[in-house]
Amino acid sequence: MTTPPDPNDAPLFDLNVPAPPTPVERLLALAGLYTRHNDRLDLLLFGHLPRPDPDACAASAHRLERETFAAITAIRQQPLPAIEPVTGAVVRLKQLAHLVGGATRYLTAAQHLQPPRDAEHTRLLARELTALAPLTITDSAVHIAARLPTTARSTTTVPGMDADRRDALLNVARGHIAVTGHDGHQRVYHHNTAVDAEMLRRLEAEGLLTCEPASAPPLFHGGPPRDRARLTTLGTCALSTVIVFPHYLSRLTGSPALMPVPIPAPGAPATPHTRR
Structure with a gap:
């Protein structure tokens, strides 16, 4: 029997696009992943039954950590000026990567907590860590996009x-x-x-x-x-x-x-x- 694909292993960007994603496209796609993650966690916390699988929320956070560091690497490969809007954007992305790393640990720990109220409180803490991620990423994308060379747009x-x-x-x-x-x-x-x-x-x-x-x-x-x-x-x-x-x-x-x-x-x- 074939195991169904895990949505958390899906590519960040559609592979049928003729050219690899630009740094700004990568950031916008990453913001979308964070929104999807936050929505999934909100449905787990506040939605009606059936609710998302808690394991999927932890796996999603772990994937976001990897993808955020990958986006930072892609940005650093560009000949960007070392000026405040750019360096500040990169720092905020690094902070976000560490925050989602903390969210991963919270969501993993919640799987083993009893009573259920303690697990819910831990997931709420994890949700707070990624609450501002889509806005942070899109704001960073604006600063990065303004200073990218034409060939990277x-x-x-x-x-x-x-x-x-x-x-x-x-x-x-x-x-x-x-x-x-x-x-x-x-x-x-x-x-x-x-x-x-x-x-x-x-x-x-x-x-x-x-x-x-x-x-x-x-x-x-x-x-x-x-x-x-x-x-x-x-x-x-x-x-x-x-x-x-x-x-x-x-x-x-x-x-x-x-x-x-x-x-x-x-x-x-x-x-x-x-x-x-």
Whole structure:
């Protein structure tokens, strides 16, 4: 009998993309992995049954530690200036790698703790260690992208990429967008920057993001899970080209797209936007 593949062993980036991921693409994909990890842990702590496997949460944290150090190595291989925005970004990524290492130890220890309340408390501590990871990584990606040589940047562009689309994709990369749908309505939950349901539909139709069903934590303890908006490989590549230079977006509008295969890539609630 064949053993099913472990999702924690899946490649960080789609292997069908023609060129290896750039450092910024790698960081954006890594931010998505952290959002997935945090969602899985939130569902374990606050979701309804059946809940994720605790072993999968520990394995996910261990993978994130490896991938974060790998991203740091990729950045250090670039001829970047030794100036504060760059060095500070690398330091924050190193701190994050050590934090997720601590989360791995907490999640592993929780497997052997009794009573269950002690295990839950330990998992809550692990969750706190990675809470700000997607935002930390995307902010670091901005600083790194601004100073990368041209040869280390993605050339992927998509028609009609404007400031609103760029901001929506950036908030998806930060793990800030979740969706619910019932009674003919779709509600979009965000942190600070509003993204409406129509915008999400357009980006999904363009192959830039996907909404993964029932993968985000509920609005209340024991409630139904929400759908998490996640960047696809194409969305990751496209965002990496405009993450720093939104004032260049008008030059990209209408330009031909250099399109890798748009395969989908693998949160706290706030005010929802509703659309029929």
